[in-house]
Amino acid sequence: MAFEPRIIGFLCNWCSYTGADLAGVSRIKSAPNVRILRTMCSGRVDPAFILKAFQLGADGVIVMGCHLGDCHYQEGNYKTIRRLPFLKRLVKDFGIDPRRLRLEWVSASEGDKFAKIVNEMTEEIRQLGPLKLTVHREIERAIAQP
Amino acid sequence: MAKPKLALYWAASCGGCEIAVLDIHEKILDVAAAFDIVFWPCAMDFKYQDVRAMEDKSIDLCLFNGSIRNSEAAEIAHMLRAKSKVVVAFGSCALEGGIPGLANLTTKEDILRVVYKDTPSTVTQNGGVYPQTHSKMKEGSIEIPELWETVKSLDQVIDVEYYVPGCPPQPEQIWAVIEHVISGRPLPPKGSILGATDKTCCDECPRDRKEKKIKQFYRPFEIQTDPNECLLDQGMVCMGPATRSGCGALCTKANMPCRGCYGPPPHIVDQGAKMVSALASVIDSTEPEEIERILDQIADPMGTFYRFSLAHSILRRVEKV
Amino acid sequence: MVTINIDGRTVEVPEDTTILKAADQAGVWIPTMCHSEYFEPYGVCRLCSVEVVRGKRSRIVTACNYPIRNGMTIHTNSERVKWLRKVIMEMLISRWPNVKVVKDLAERLGIEKSRFTSLERDESENACILCGMCVNMCNDVVKANVLGFAHTGIERKVVRPFDEKTDQCIVCGSCAHVCPTGHIKMVLEDYRGKKSEFTLGPKTPIYVPTLQAVPRVPVIDAESCIHFQTGGCENCAKVCEPNAINYKMEDEIVEIDVGQVLITTGFDLFDASPMAQYGYGRLDNVYSSLEFESILNSTGPTGGNIVMKNGKEPRAVGIIHCIGSRDTNHHAYCSRVCCMYALKFAHLVRDRTDAAIYQFYIDMRAFGKGYEEFYNRLLDEGVTMIRGKAAEIVEGAWNENGDPSLKIRCEDTLIGKFREIPVDMVVLCNAMEPRKDSDAIRRLFSISKSPDGFFLERHPKLDPTSTATEGVFIAGCSQGPKDIPDTVAQASSAAARILSLISKGEVEIEPVRAMVQDEYCSGCKICNNMCPYGAIEFIEEKKISHVNEALCKGCGTCVAACPSGAMTGNGFTDEQILAELEGLML
């Protein structure tokens, strides 16, 4: 079977989630590979969630929030622009291709941008291939022989 | 009535935890009086066969320190698990991999190469030899334990009842745990962390702290710190906020930032990621380039944020790239 | 009051007045030439000379600036006075025989010809008679201090500094206004960027914005008001009896505590000048819809007369729909109101002029109550409908005689033919677009915009007036183009929503809130400056942080920051999110 990337998308409630919704109601085609997890603000996205997503087998993670200055909570995404680049360094140190982690701003009106980003990222991850981590094998082994 | 049986074992560890046990000083006599010590390779001469011969669940308390780094440690861990009623992951290495866990930053191959080939003091013949699990020679064959690719914490190998964090655990905390068992009081629920509290190191740290805003990070040799002010406020990467309290903030009292040995506090799944989140949150900039510049000042992020917890973190190890 | 005697009549006049004013009150005419009520008496023409008698002595004084004293006796028509006036008038006529004010005055004084011959005789009707009114106006009233006299004697003349064009002139036109001979004229020219263009702004610096304005009081346009440029003039204040004019009034920032906000910031009109093919801003008589509205307005600049720049009625008017709307280069959306106002324009042009009317439309969208009926009525009124968007407007000749006008080139899609239609005036139906500063408003209230740039409602069908932010409502064109009935409906609904909350007295807030679990907080103070709402306070006695739930809006930023796991967010706890993640990855 062809490789279908599994991507976790953390979307803030006010802009990006609404933007994704708009993509849906506007019937814009986008890859079904992003599994969306809604948080109130991109500022709620704890770097640990992202590592956890990789641990659970995500091939990519994308965090989407309001454009800078547009955060519904004014400054939430300014925390995100510090956390994500920091985590990206760490992700790279963990030996994971940093292209597997993305931060994008999608406003409530950018349904098309949402679809474009999703398609782009899906394609990129498809090129990168599945993410295989030691921890996946170890967890599998632990499940196999309790 | 027979005295309860006590076993102590060290796997991949520096031995500090064993010394920490002795650091309870004269109380060690109480331990000897209260327990029948059946296994403690570091201090007394026992053989593996002696334990193997014991009945299952015949040891009442097993304090296991060190992480699992090779097949021998794993074998003994499984054996002690079978023979013991209560296994305690004792010290940071057993709890979360500890310093030996940093081997997960690299690969077994790289480690062997550096140790057996690349170090300048190693004189190699035929390009160097790696230790082999099985070697045959004319005297017969020998077998040595196999070094694992990935270091594991104790609970990734066997089921563990309790945890005592610390590198090493503080003597008074050790005594508190032992004393609890001696007293015969009911034991806490399985999985509890003993000898530590639910707050973080900052709780015990006497330093004054402000609302945090960091523009510049310093390494210990780069700054003369104020002895009364929070080190993090002064730009030192102190793991205190993401580290379970229990040590009494030993390091910060000695003017060094907490390195995180007591592991993450309850509810924190990944000490390193959490510290990254917290530190990034208080960086005082909204300009991407400036943020990158400030992040550049943090030396060795992996070694800093996962110094003790790498093997037990969400991703456990660095992938070979 | 003091008592004086003028020409044998005893009159009571106020103190502190001049002979000229006193005479005026007494109904006695004294000729003047350099005098104006705008400025202090100047006293140079000496035409107002009168004879003042005191005891046995009498003397000649200028009435315009000579103060009244009690018991004064004044002769305005004595032989001595008449002789003097005659000499002055004869001198004036000899130099400026054709200037109307001089001629009129001479006639009134019964002087027919001059005994003198002037070396400087000037036959012009608009000659400068050196009365100095313009100089006084400019210096005393306007305070621009541009005009002055140069030289003396017969060489005396009015000049600007160094007799050159000067930036000091604020182009107010006051000198031209007072000049009694028409010597000073306002010439429209491209000078210092002040375009010689017919503008549709206010006609005077102080004006009542519209007759419908509430409150209906005049406002001053500080950009064109003389006072705000030179500190002078203040004529409006001089004539305002209730003393209502205050030049010192300043913009104030007033802070008002409110529980709810209704945003009705409206729209901006699409600027058609980038669409060069329509020549807006370049070609005369091409108007935007709002400009045309102001032409139609009976209190507008043309008094409601549909005229061109040259003041003539147009022979044909073209109305072009969808300028910037339904156009992927500008706005993809339909502005919804243009078809109907375009029909209204046509109706009014038909009503007020004999012009031929052409409507250029893509689709005629007469969707509202009574709208289709109106459209049918217009068809019967003889409006020509051309289905096709005009491609271009060019300057052209009306007919072979070369009478200048405009030409609209378009494709008439119903007959499948390319046409060129001569018109005198074009009205563009510009798109409605979001206000230029709507992003700033949006950020202020943390609300979003839809792809068209207008404010985003919470739900397009079920909740069209509220927004993502609790207590913030939107109505009218700030939410999207709409006509008056729709705006009124939406605004009423928003008002009702607001009133219902006011009468309830309390607002329900989302239960998503952050909370510190005291037993885990070690008071590291990482979270304390996370919160944009200042909801996190540090409790010194307990050395832990605490979230004020009424202030917290539940973003969760502090939850992600807290390294101790002490901060937790209702509805979005770590456990919940991790469980969700696991579910997603199954």
Ligand code: SF4
């Ligand atoms: S020095 Fe470290 S442990 Fe002490 S308060 Fe600051 S961050 Fe916490």
Ligand code: SF4
């Ligand atoms: S301060 Fe930190 S590193 Fe030092 S002993 Fe305590 S927990 Fe360990």
Ligand code: SF4
């Ligand atoms: S960040 Fe967490 S531990 Fe630190 S003060 Fe805030 S709530 Fe307490």
Ligand code: SF4
């Ligand atoms: S969740 Fe957001 S709004 Fe609430 S206290 Fe934390 S930072 Fe402030």
Ligand code: FES
């Ligand atoms: S609400 Fe969207 S990033 Fe904060």
Ligand code: FES
């Ligand atoms: S009007 Fe009095 S001097 Fe001219």
